[in-house]
Amino acid sequence: MRGIRQHVNPLGLSFMEVRAKPLVRPEALPASAPVEVELGCADADFSFELAAVHPEWWVIGLEIREQVLDRNRVRADAEAVANLSFGYVNLNVDIDQVFAPRSVDRFHLLFPDPWFKSRHRKRRVIEPWLLNVLCRQLKPGGEFHFASDIFELALAAMAEIEDPRHEHLGLRNLAGAWSFWRGNPFDAASRRERTTRRRGQRVWRMRYVVP
């Protein structure tokens, strides 16, 4: 990661401009290909693994740091991965530009930045606007998958998602209301998930489906 910033302030002025764009589906895939999206993918180990295990899926990694995206694209070319795309997004500003309504099978938000300090609370990624946009972009029965190694952050995300204010979205917790999902049901793990497990720490995972 030498020369690449580890963190950016997503609410910084330079990231407020709307510049995310829809992505072009790889030629090799039909329009009916399932669409899986990793939000804040960083080095995208999860996306690379998912794309390798499911060559019939269109896997997309979105990230705010352009240099990380460039490096991922170079890796995807070098490994000749035909079903993986990368794109810029600021999740709190322009994710609404990337996907049409009812077009995504699953969003994965894995180990988002914690922003511990209370003055950084508003940088936390799960907020009403984002939730509304994701639910609109999911296909009927589509899923929002969230994981974190920080219990307080996962609980804050759960409290936001299960808040009665969002009842109209119809999100259903697959583990039961106010419950975490045990184990990893996917054929892939992010770099941060591997580190967490190596340290013997717990992953706090949630899976929500839309009607």
Ligand SMILES: C[S@@+](CC[C@H](N)C(=O)[O-])C[C@H]1O[C@@H](n2cnc3c(N)ncnc32)[C@H](O)[C@@H]1O
């Ligand atoms: C802690 S890393 C986790 C990376 C990866 N998902 C994993 O599990 O290993 C969080 C990533 O989210 C990105 N990020 C933070 N805020 C973002 C935002 N508002 N929009 C898009 N990406 C964001 C960061 O640049 C960083 O790469």
